[in-house]
Amino acid sequence: MTEQADALHRRVLEWYAREQRDLPWRRPDASPWGVLVSEVMLQQTPVVRVLPVWQEWLTRWPTPADLAAEAPGEAVRAWGRLGYPRRALRLHAAGTAIAERHGGRVPGTVAELRELPGVGEYTAAAVAAFAFGRRVAVVDTNVRRVEARLVTGVQHAAPSLTTAERQVAESLLPQSDSDAKVWNVAVMELGALVCTARAPRCSDCPVESSCAWVANGRPAYVGPARRGQAWAGTDRQVRGRLLQVLRESDGPVPHDRLREVWDDEVQRERCLDGLVADGLVEPVGEAEFSLPRAGRAR
DNA sequence: AAGCCGTGGCT
DNA sequence: TAGCCAAGGCT
Numbered sequence: 001m002t003e004q005a006d007a008l009h010r011r012v013l014e015w016y017a018r019e020q021r022d023l024p025w026r027r028p029d030a031s032p033w034g035v036l037v038s039e040v041m042l043q044q045t046p047v048v049r050v051l052p053v054w055q056e057w058l059t060r061w062p063t064p065a066d067l068a069a070e071a072p073g074e075a076v077r078a079w080g081r082l083g084y085p086r087r088a089l090r091l092h093a094a095g096t097a098i099a100e101r102h103g104g105r106v107p108g109t110v111a112e113l114r115e116l117p118g119v120g121e122y123t124a125a126a127v128a129a130f131a132f133g134r135r136v137a138v139v140d141t142n143v144r145r146v147e148a149r150l151v152t153g154v155q156h157a158a159p160s161l162t163t164a165e166r167q168v169a170e171s172l173l174p175q176s177d178s179d180a181k182v183w184n185v186a187v188m189e190l191g192a193l194v195c196t197a198r199a200p201r202c203s204d205c206p207v208e209s210s211c212a213w214v215a216n217g218r219p220a221y222v223g224p225a226r227r228g229q230a231w232a233g234t235d236r237q238v239r240g241r242l243l244q245v246l247r248e249s250d251g252p253v254p255h256d257r258l259r260e261v262w263d264d265e266v267q268r269e270r271c272l273d274g275l276v277a278d279g280l281v282e283p284v285g286e287a288e289f290s291l292p293r294a295g296r297a298r
Numbered sequence: 299a300a301g302c303c304g305t306g307g308c309t
Numbered sequence: 310t311a312g313c314c315a316a317g318g319c320t
Contacts, residue, residue, distance in 0.1 A: 038316085039317095040317090040318095041316090042315085042316040043316070043317040044303090044304085044314095044315060044316085045304090045315065045316085046305095046306085046307080046314090046315045046316095047315085048307095049305080049306075049315090050316090081304080081306085082305075083303085083304030083305040083306085084303055084304050084305085084317085084318090086319090087303095087317090087318085117318095118317090118318070118319095119318085120317060120318045120319080121318090122317060123316085123317075123318085126316070138316085140317080141314095141315075141316070141317085142316065143316090159300095160299090160300095185316095188316065191316095192316080196314095197313080197314060198309075198313075198314075199309090227300095228311095228312060228314090229301095229302085229303090229313095231304085234303095235302085235303085236303060236304060236305095239303080239304080240304050240305075243304090278303095
């Protein structure tokens with residue numbers, strides 16, 4: 001470890017010790033299950049929206065087996081308006097897998113975690129690092145942005161995680177397990193609070209003096225236009241409306257009530273079929289629908 | 299391997 | 310205001 005890297009680590013770790021947010025899944029008493037639930041909820045969803053739902057979930061389902069014992073539809077209902085509700089279904093399936101294959105305990109290796117539904121490269125690394133103290137690089141959108149600026153000297157990271165980014169992240173990981181664990185969360189926090197996507201607060205940054213992007217004069221992004229996601233009129237909007245009706249209803253809902261949320265019949269029925277195919281909705285009898293009430297083989 | 303999958307706050 | 314963006318995963 002060079003002195004330069006050592007100084008970088010020290011500055012970031014000291015900054016984190018001073019500025020970190022008090023989040024419940026970071027506390028020492030947070031269980032691996034609590035960490036896993038938080039990581040899945042935080043996929044593409046801001047911390048402030050996750051906080052109350054995470055509290056409710058962990059109170060109601062303190063262990064994976066508690067969630068597995070429920071109908072999957074209850075997970076979808078308790079998901080509320082976090083978005084991407086398939087994550088609720090996957091978390092339920094993960095709880096079931098943990099109960100059945102791992103004796104009810106969240107597995108602690110990246111390889112085992114990756115086998116769980118809804119757990120990809122990022123989430124597996126995050127749970128292994130934060131819940132089990134493993135020395136693995138945790139590379140989320142915050143880390144990618146911080147390292148794109150700090151090391152590569154560009155404003156934005158690539159559209160998706162590259163091999164080069166993995167290598168950079170691993171090369172920056174401190175040698176000791178204890179420092180590595182804090183480093184991962186500290187870089188994420190730096191990206192969330194200081195090295196933000198839109199208006200980075202470089203004057204508050206502990207490593208501004210070593211930042212390649214700052215040294216370059218903070219050049220604006222150059223390259224092909226970055227693609228946003230359409231929303232109005234898309235299937236996602238229709239699916240969201242259909243599911244909202246079902247979430248807010250106690251029992252099965254008549255098909256007629258679902259017709260009210262979207263006029264275009266072709267699109268509406270396609271979306272309803274899609275929700276059923278995804279396991280988010282279950283047909284009941286001839287003309288009713290509900291959230292999924294039983295386990296489902298998929 | 300691009301495109302799809304929710305939701306809401308911010309600029 | 311209309312994008313942009315938020316601790317991604319899956320196909």
